[in-house]
Amino acid sequence: MNYVFLGMSLMLAAASGYWMFGRGTPRPTGTWAMGGLLGAFALAFASYAPLVEDAVEALVPHVARLLSNCASLGAAAAVVAVILQLNMDPAEARRRIRVRLALLAAAVAGMTLLFAYEHFTNRSPEAYALYLLLYISYLGFAVVDFLGQALRQSASTRRSSVRIGLRIAATGCGFALIYVAYKTTRLVDLALGLGLMNSTAECSTLVGRCAFSVTAPALAVLLICLGLTLPTVAYPISQARRRRWEVQSFEALGPLWRDLSAAMPHIVLSPAGTEDVSTDSDFLLQRRVIEISDGILALRPYRSRDAQEAVQATVETGTVNGAATVEAAILAAALADQKAGRLPDDVAPRSSEAASRRDLKGDTEWLLLVASAYARHAGRVADGGRPEPVGAWAHD
Template sequence: MNVVFLGMACLLAAAALYWALGRGTPRPAGTWAMGALLGSFALAFASYAPLFEDAIEAVVPHVARLLSNCASLAAATAVVAISFQLNLEAAEARRRIRLRLLLLAASACGMTALFVYEQMSHRSARVYALYVLLFISYLGFAVVDFLLQAVRQSKSSRRISLRIGLRTAAGGCVFALVYVAYKLTVLVSLGLGYQLVPAGSKCSSLVAAPCVFSVTSPALAVLLICLGLTLPAIVYPLSQARRRRWEMRSFDALGALWRDLTAAVPGVVLSPAGSADHDTDFLLQRRVIEISDGILVLRPYRSRAVQEAALRVFDTRTEVGAAAVEAAVVKVALAAFTTGELPEEAAPPFSGAGPRKDLRADTEWLLLVATAYAAHPGGVADAGRPEPVGN
């Protein structure tokens, strides 16, 4: 158990330092609250370890319980603060967070005072009951507060990682409520004198009662809430790296079509944008715009005969077939533009080559066109047979 709890404490402490010191500037909303959350959970995990508990209680008897409970309240407050900062206006978030901090300070001071008095009164059961009542009242309030927000936000969020993260954190809140119910049972037991929970019992197993409620449930709550809140932050850089890789691959794949078009119509090339030239999103968007503009310039040179011949050859019910038709028409139009020969009849607008809804859709369409354009050295002749048209 020492290895599990102290290991998790060290891991959470390292994560807290990363959020507090390693996020760079400007710091995103919720950075400090997330650092406080992870730091509080690190202290709570450490207080569960028998080695830490024995060491600290050698100085102040039974103080590990107070540290663990205060850390749990601080973590619950930090969870709510993160939710406020990410989903409310800054002024409203600050107002609500200040109120929660005042309640936290009052609860921590009250618990400390009751703890000291309990030790002076030889561990009075009534004083301990008041201590537990104060602790579970604020903890339950904070957990329910965050649970309702997490469920509500998970339904409206567009990011998949955020929805999964919020639902994972909501699952952690359920385990936290199990712990609150356990503490409420302890309180009722003390008040009625039933002794439902043995006093002063040490946990030797994480799956045996009452340890499954007093230790395992809050530990699972910590893990799920931390995982749920950090999952979007972990997934985001991975998704960004994946997006940049796709952008660069798409940029390169469009190269052959872009070079032929810009060689014939150099006026479609946009002016450089300085430092933005290193942004993969900007580079790809500019290449897509330049190719689209080049294809528009070729409109008078698009042959109706070539288009009809290509329609007979390729299946336009699929995106690949439609792209092959467009590639054949563009290739012949580019050759005609180079020689200055207009077709006998210009091709009408091809429905399969219409504009897409966004940059990614435009890029994916042009990638299909560029693939078909580069795959065949010739265009489609009027009779439907391949015929070299040159590059």
């Protein structure tokens, strides 16, 4: 048990230090509350360890119980503070947090006084019952408060990592409520003098009676901490994946962009310079998509319906890939006609698939398909004429 509780305590203490001091500035909303939450849980688990319990109780008998219970209430208050800061505007969050901190201070002060009274009256059962009532009242209130906020936020958030994290934390609240129910049962047993539960027995395993007194709160802590930290862990991973996609997309659009910008230099918004795409991928990709779109728009008078119909006869036009292949063929022919100064007899309309894209990501995904088809089938525009038809475009 020493290894379990001390190991979890060290892990949570390290996580608390990272949250409060290792994340740089400016610190995100809820940083200090999250650090306090992890630190309180670390203290609670340390007090559960028999080694620590024996050391502190050699000074004051049974004080480990007070330390762990107060740390648990502090962690519960910090959990609620985190979710309130995420869900509400700062002023309202601060007002509600102050109320909960005042209740926490009252509960801890009352528990401390009752513990001292119990200590000097030879473990008065009445004093212990009142102590336990204060403890489970505040803990149950905090767990239910957090559970309601977490479920409400998980139903409205758009970030999948936040939604999954809050649902994991809500599952942890379920185990916390099991622990509260166990403590309530102990309180009723003590108040009625039934003697059904042995309050002096120590836990040496994680099963049996200890499943309610030790395992349930341990699982609650792990799930709540995992749920609240998941978005922070997932965010840099998602950002790295996004930057990788942006860099790859920027490079994949290169051949089409180079042909369009060579034929129409005015579409380039600013000199490319020596920008590093890996450090400014978002801006550079957005600029490249805009420049390609401007080039396609400038080629409208050269969009040949003959080229469109010739390719439509050889591809599945009902699919996105088929539509991209048709668009790539039209662009290749339009570039060749624009360079030769030829206007088609009949102008092909804009692709309906392109018109359906409503945001930058959608535009990029569409242009990636067009650029892929353009590079695969059309090749680069040759000097003085149309590109040689290849594969499905060899229809003459």
